[in-house]
Amino acid sequence: MIQRRLKLLSANIQAGSSTRGYHDYVARSWSHVLPMGDKRGSLDAIAQLAGGHDIVGLQESDPGSLRSGFTNQTHYLAQRAGFAYWSHQPNRRMGGVASSANGILSRIEPTDVVVHSLPGRVKGRGVMLARFGRCDTPLTIAVAHLSLGASSRLDQLSFIAELLAGDPHAVLMGDFNCTIEQPEMDLLFKRTRLQPPPHAVPTFPSWAPLRAIDHVLVGDGLQAHARIAMPAAFSDHLALSVELDVPEHCLQ
Template identity: 80%
Template sequence: MEPTRRLRLLSANIQAGSSTRGYHDYVARSWSHVLPAGNKRGSLDAIAQLAGMHDIVGLNESDPGSLRSGFTNQTHYLAQRAGFDYWSHQPNRRVGRFASSANGLLSRIEPREVVDHPLPGRIAGRGVLLARFGDGDDALTVAVAHLSLGAASRAAQLGFIAELLHGQRNAVLMGDFNCPLDRPEMQVLFRRTRLQPPGGVVPTFPSWRPQRAIDHILVGDGLRASNLRALPAALSDHLALSLELEVPEQALR
């Protein structure tokens, strides 16, 4: 039997450390999305504690250092607090003059290569961060993405990601897809890559009453996933997703 290594993965939309405990907070606490006030540092510390129980973490809506985060690179901060030796981020969206957003990656394993790609879409500013942890066609490849709200833009973005991951059996795609897996635009991903639909869906949004499964961790057919579950990401409006992954040792060499 081929030797494997067990890794724990986490995907979390951290909402830049802001607090949302109900739909009313989107209006009542809208200031927290552009100003540094509020207990964002305490929220980040709670997220770091959760991240620290995992080996590879994908982040969405991690502020790379704008006014609302007190000019703190939140991905770097989480890497330091959670004890990750390797981290990368991909600034991809500016929200007015006061806020910015990024995809982020934290890892206990040194990636061989990290590349960020802008994604197509009606409105520019989305991206996918891609890390490769081994050499050759069978390397473990982890992609972190935050897709658009509009179906047409998502379809273009998923087509682009499908080209990046085409033929890779040890690929992982995780992040905030802004849609459930049964949407028509998702089918291009399953047709053109070796990513597999999960055995079940886990609602992640909104965090205070999860009803929609819009955050996902998809794995290729060369990997074995188990124990998929949703966990609070501090007071973000999304729950985080955690799973355990059996990875062939050769995929990490």
């Protein structure tokens, strides 16, 4: 079987804000709602990182609110990193001055992009599905940012499991806000063909990573290699890079 090697990246970019320690959540809280700080410089650094990959899933990418200077950050990153295809899913609006979105950047043209709102106690979470190829089981990339609460995550993972059930060529990436060992993750692995990673890669907090809460999970019809965490400028999460072997026929 002919395989094609792709490089994937999942990155919570914190809307280009800088967090270099817990004190910054208070000291630099203004940067999360106002167009201040060197967000453009951070985005340029993230674009350089993203440019070494074929498909990138973004979380907390501002779709064009006050805090980003009304810049659609997913579009900006696509342009700066040379991606021909991009799409985004605006989700949360915060106080009328900030907004957050999931995003996908790709060098391969998707055949379909679908967005879904996720259930949860607090609305404003979503999942994007991009499909590449026209066969019965094309490569499917899902990008999600899950809730902080375990009960909401359980509902969200149940919803995602229905979308990806039975798909051997599915990939689910994003900020899960939980480790693989959490009980709600069991449901995902039981109801889909996604596989737990062979080892944990801590991604949070970025300045002293202790928790593996950002994941790239792949179906049993794919092979993942070289899981590496790397800085996404000064986001509070490290980005997670994975090399993926995909059957060539899935992309046709």
